[in-house]
Amino acid sequence: MKIANGKDFWAGLMFTAFGLGFMIIAQDYAMGTAVRMGPAYFPTALGGILAVLGGVILFRSFVSKIENPLKVFPFRWWAVVAGLILGAVAYYTQSLDKMGVTGEIAHTLLAGAAILLLFSAFGDRSLWVVLFSVVIFGYVLKPLGLVAAIVMLVFVSAWGGHEFKVKEAAIMSAVLAVFSVLSFVHGLGLPMNVWPSLWE
Amino acid sequence: MEAIIHNLGIGFGVALSIQNLLYCLLGVLLGTLIGVLPGIGPIATIAMLLPVTFTLNPTSALIMLAGIYYGAQYGGSTTAILVNIPGESSSVVTCLDGYQMARQGRAGPALGIAAIGSFFAGCVSTLIIALFAPPLAEVALKFGPAEYFSLMVLGLVAATVLAHGSLIKAIAMVIFGLLLGLVGTDVNSGVARFSFGISELSDGIGFVSVAMGVFGFAEIISNLEQKEKREIFTKKVTNLLPTLQDFKDSWGAILRGTMLGSALGILPGGGALLASFAAYTLEKKVSKNSANFGKGAIQGVAAPESANNAGAQTSFIPLLTLGIPSNPVMALMIGAMMIQGIAPGPQVMTERPQLFWGMIASMWIGNLMLVILNLPLIGMWIKLLTVPYRILYPSILVFCCIGVYSISNSPFDVMQTAVMGVVGYVFVKLECEPAPLILGFILGPLMEENLRRAMLLSRGDPLVFFQRPISLAMLCIATFLLFIVLAPAVRKKREEAFVEA
Numbered sequence: 001m002k003i004a005n006g007k008d009f010w011a012g013l014m015f016t017a018f019g020l021g022f023m024i025i026a027q028d029y030a031m032g033t034a035v036r037m038g039p040a041y042f043p044t045a046l047g048g049i050l051a052v053l054g055g056v057i058l059f060r061s062f063v064s065k066i067e068n069p070l071k072v073f074p075f076r077w078w079a080v081v082a083g084l085i086l087g088a089v090a091y092y093t094q095s096l097d098k099m100g101v102t103g104e105i106a107h108t109l110l111a112g113a114a115i116l117l118l119f120s121a122f123g124d125r126s127l128w129v130v131l132f133s134v135v136i137f138g139y140v141l142k143p144l145g146l147v148a149a150i151v152m153l154v155f156v157s158a159w160g161g162h163e164f165k166v167k168e169a170a171i172m173s174a175v176l177a178v179f180s181v182l183s184f185v186h187g188l189g190l191p192m193n194v195w196p197s198l199w200e
Numbered sequence: 201m202e203a204i205i206h207n208l209g210i211g212f213g214v215a216l217s218i219q220n221l222l223y224c225l226l227g228v229l230l231g232t233l234i235g236v237l238p239g240i241g242p243i244a245t246i247a248m249l250l251p252v253t254f255t256l257n258p259t260s261a262l263i264m265l266a267g268i269y270y271g272a273q274y275g276g277s278t279t280a281i282l283v284n285i286p287g288e289s290s291s292v293v294t295c296l297d298g299y300q301m302a303r304q305g306r307a308g309p310a311l312g313i314a315a316i317g318s319f320f321a322g323c324v325s326t327l328i329i330a331l332f333a334p335p336l337a338e339v340a341l342k343f344g345p346a347e348y349f350s351l352m353v354l355g356l357v358a359a360t361v362l363a364h365g366s367l368i369k370a371i372a373m374v375i376f377g378l379l380l381g382l383v384g385t386d387v388n389s390g391v392a393r394f395s396f397g398i399s400e401l402s403d404g405i406g407f408v409s410v411a412m413g414v415f416g417f418a419e420i421i422s423n424l425e426q427k428e429k430r431e432i433f434t435k436k437v438t439n440l441l442p443t444l445q446d447f448k449d450s451w452g453a454i455l456r457g458t459m460l461g462s463a464l465g466i467l468p469g470g471g472a473l474l475a476s477f478a479a480y481t482l483e484k485k486v487s488k489n490s491a492n493f494g495k496g497a498i499q500g501v502a503a504p505e506s507a508n509n510a511g512a513q514t515s516f517i518p519l520l521t522l523g524i525p526s527n528p529v530m531a532l533m534i535g536a537m538m539i540q541g542i543a544p545g546p547q548v549m550t551e552r553p554q555l556f557w558g559m560i561a562s563m564w565i566g567n568l569m570l571v572i573l574n575l576p577l578i579g580m581w582i583k584l585l586t587v588p589y590r591i592l593y594p595s596i597l598v599f600c601c602i603g604v605y606s607i608s609n610s611p612f613d614v615m616q617t618a619v620m621g622v623v624g625y626v627f628v629k630l631e632c633e634p635a636p637l638i639l640g641f642i643l644g645p646l647m648e649e650n651l652r653r654a655m656l657l658s659r660g661d662p663l664v665f666f667q668r669p670i671s672l673a674m675l676c677i678a679t680f681l682l683f684i685v686l687a688p689a690v691r692k693k694r695e696e697a698f699v700e701a
Contacts, residue, residue: 029391184602
């Protein structure tokens with residue numbers, strides 16, 4: 001059989017996988033009865049419905065009259081596998097205490113690479129660059145402060161677009177940093193470091 | 201009647217305080233701003249501001265957030281008329297005739313009639329809320345768990361029926377949303393469900409993260425994938441006042457748009473978007489010279505613009521009276537209320553009349569501000585349109601990130617939002633409409649809770665949903681809705697309606 005509608009194919013696959021996933025995980029919890037529903041009751045029912053709906057969508061993708069090639073959605077399975085492997089390594093090595101500074105840096109890089117790979121599995125450059133810039137912001141804000149985090153966010157995300165100009169990004173990050181420090185930290189009083197915490 | 205005047209009196213007393221006037225102004229200004237700018241909508245903006253509203257008092261916070269929603273309806277039309285890009289999804293149809301008017305050198309009257317129509321619709325729908333909310337809330341007070349469960353089923357079904365594209369995908373998205381909403385600690389047993397041992401997830405997936413990731417980030421990324429091409433009619437905007445003939449042509453359209461918009465806004469699943477689509481289609485049917493539509497007919501601007509504003513405002517009715525969101529923006533308003541420790545539902549009106557009536561009064565004031573602000577300041581908004589997207593989106597990202605981070609001051613929320621961004625991007629690619637997902641997400645825990653209670657009260661007899669009259673009626677309507685959509689004739693019409701626009 002030939003897949004006619006690639007969008008439906010992937011969507012059906014996604015819904016079925018999530019439905020089954022929720023059902024399987026829910027089996028760890030108590031099912032209860034219809035009178036006293038346990039934590040597993042509702043998710044199991046919903047997961048079942050979702051899996052069935054996913055199945056119907058999947059079936060439809062073979063008989064659909066709408067033609068969509070499979071590659072409309074650039075899903076890269078190798079990036080998912082590689083990302084999961086790196087992620088697992090990062091997860092299980094984080095409990096090793098005596099790593100020292102080099103160990104910590106290596107660990108952070110490993111986790112970062114895993115995230116990047118997982119993001120890049122689902123789309124083109126603008127997807128993973130922009131979202132990775134967001135992740136960087138989140139993890140850099142506390143140790144390096146708001147100003148540094150904004151500069152990094154602006155530069156990386158601007159690089160993710162089509163036209164990147166260093167000068168423009170520099171001006172933008174300066175303006176945004178000043179504005180954010182004034183309005184969010186001083187104006188609204190959000191508890192955030194402005195400068196790297198080592199300086200204080 | 202007297203009670204309403206008394207209540208509106210309380211409302212204006214609250215809304216006219218200096219502080220609330222300021223927040224209302226801030227809200228409508230922000231709303232217009234993001235309405236004008238394509239690529240950022242009220243959903244992402246409200247999600248962004250949710251953490252900030254924590255520091256405000258509840259009334260001011262809700263007044264501001266509401267202002268963003270209806271303000272965006274005003275701003276969206278400006279972009280639609282001048283650039284032929286909907287600044288807001290609800291002004292998609294305004295592009296059709298508004299842009300043509302601009303090309304004929306009549307951008308001014310188009311903008312003028314859009315603002316006037318919106319203002320008229322705003323006034324009428326404010327009155328409608330004041331009239332209809334109290335009796336509806338009274339009915340809602342009698343609701344038991346079975347009724348609530350059926351009401352949510354109806355709301356979710358309506359949301360899928362009215363969503364774009366494939367019905368079955370929309371239903372799947374609702375279920376997926378419900379499941380995502382269940383992540384976190386189960387209230388009854390204390391079990392942390394689907395949390396994978398991550399302590400942050402035992403509080404559930406953050407609502408702001410889902411909304412901002414799926415609607416904000418995913419939209420930015422898909423915008424980046426398309427090269428921008430804009431043709432702006434900035435110099436041709438002169439003489440904003442429509443002529444007498446324009447008024448004669450469009451007053452009927454404004455009236456019909458307002459009525460249709462108000463009705464559709466109340467429906468679960470309704471709101472500004474649906475209202476504008478329906479109003480345009482209706483106007484085309486009613487008009488004697490429907491051939492003019494798409495070629496700069498002023499009715500084609502007046503009707504949808506009145507309708508989207510009316511719909512935006514009346515969609516507050518189910519939220520304020522039943523505690524049920526009819527669209528993603530209302531889901532966010534529920535989020536805002538919960539942050540403030542207010543349980544949305546019929547009791548809000550009796551327990552917090554200041555908040556309830558203050559918000560309604562502020563809508564009228566906000567609409568007045570919008571007309572006064574928008575017409576003279578139109579030049580400023582147009583200038584904004586010349587800012588290229590490559591400068592805009594990093595700024596949007598910065599504000600989004602600060603907003604998300606400040607929810608709990610941890611990088612986890614930011615990470616979670618990024619992941620939801622990937623998910624949202626995949627949805628866009630696979631043509632799965634995200635609006636039903638977000639409704640399911642907010643209703644998931646509520647639905648489970650009411651299902652449990654109803655089943656406990658009926659001793660496990662599922663027939664309880666069919667034995668109680670209100671509950672039965674709602675389930676019947678839901679089934680009926682599903683059947684009509686599946687009927688071949690209507691199905692074709694529905695596809696046409698969405699394709700046309």
